[in-house]
Amino acid sequence: MDAEMVDLLVVGAGPAGLASAVEARAAGLSVALLDEQAAAGGQIYRNVDAASAKICAVLGEDYAAGSALTRAFSRSGAQHIAGAAVWNVGRDLQVNYLLQGVNRALQARHILLASGAMERPFPIPGWTLPGVMGAGAAQILIKSASALPDEPVVLAGCGPLLLLLASQYVAAGVQIKAIVQTTTSADHLRATRHLPAALRGWPDLGKGLRMLRLLRKQGIPMFAGSSDLAIEGKEHAESIRFTHKGKPHRIASSLVLLHQGVVPNTQFSWALRAPHRWDEAQLCWVPETDAYGQIEDSSIYLAGDCRGIVGAKASASQGRLAAIAVARKLRPASGAALQERERAVRSELQQQLRIRPFLDALYRPAASHRMPKEDSVIVCRCEEVTAGQIRKYAELGCQGPNQTKAFGRCGMGPCQGRLCGLTVTELLAQSRGVSPAEVGYYRIRPPIKPVTLGELAG
């Protein structure tokens, strides 16, 4: 293994990672950035440098604007190691990764983890059928392969990304059969409390309202406040079933795109044994850090959506703050300039976070779409463990997600519990009548990405 030493090693080339690398380079630090994707951009700006004008027009100006950040990153002089799947980050500040099937290592003085978010699982009957995908995954296909559905689609669930994808499909001429929205009037009421703060972040609020207006103008059937979603079909999705205004509905469709928000990708922070807390507003685990994102007793920082969902702009600001914190340690002579820079970034961050409580309240996913009532619904897709089996484990005395591994291999597949972890925590908490915080999470250990023995030996 080769071992080199850099001042700051960044994992993740999304807004948080890119902005931190640019900031750290501007402060004179040596930086290496690793990402498993072939190009910089992360989720929101995936493939932006190679996207055609046509695809940029479909994805919208917020997407195209990402090239300012990717360009600043390429000019920054940071080393970009693309296609690097990081499988271990140690408290000894060594990072192990696979590059073209070869195992490598890098040593750093400080590490920033900016591994982003993933779509929240949507465990309802039929969600594992072919023809059912996450809306985020469908959007990845546009960004990475310009791929658009050639058949009419139904979009279902809640959250800004669902509406964004719908408006991108409209721009691309994709036929949308219906949007089945799970946001209820109770959600609207709960969100109203946070409206005054959200109004101070009005540009983002305005964008959301414009998107909704555009979709309504298209005459797309919208079923607001729907519940009890289920996908029907034998070998493939054939229809979506739901309740709207107390009446049962069924819409035939062989392509259903589900989405109910994104949640932090916390595999690294759990593997590092960082403390985590259950966030009741975002209904997920978030790692505990100081105001710069630093994990206690370590030189490891977290920034962006992996530290709690904040959105692209706030992710970039958090990345900058972490870089400033590292620069203050390694370049104390620049202290005054860095302090001034920190003030400016903090004030931007404050502005960018104003809309978050409103969005969290408005797009809170329904309990029945997080903890399936039906015993037959698969929760752990890798090991095909159902909701009924997990409830049974609880009855037999299973206390937390970690024990479900012994009961039935739950969470032991290739994704290492990434996809089922939240559902398992919430189902066990519900069955035991305790809080998710009491139930806890899987004990995550490296390798957090699948590595073969041959690769390890190499």
Ligand SMILES: Cc1cc2nc3c(=O)[nH]c(=O)nc-3n(C[C@H](O)[C@H](O)[C@H](O)COP(=O)(O)OP(=O)(O)OC[C@H]3O[C@@H](n4cnc5c(N)ncnc54)[C@H](O)[C@@H]3O)c2cc1C
């Ligand atoms: C599928 C999806 C699509 C989204 N689309 C949009 C959108 O169009 N508009 C919008 O406003 N928001 C979108 N979001 C939300 C958006 O991702 C975030 O708000 C923002 O991009 C977060 O930035 P980040 O830098 O924290 O992480 P991200 O942009 O998610 O970047 C994280 C990076 O870390 C890399 N990474 C993770 N784990 C590893 C590993 N083990 N080894 C190597 N690399 C790793 C990933 O490849 C990724 O490039 C999307 C989210 C998802 C999940």
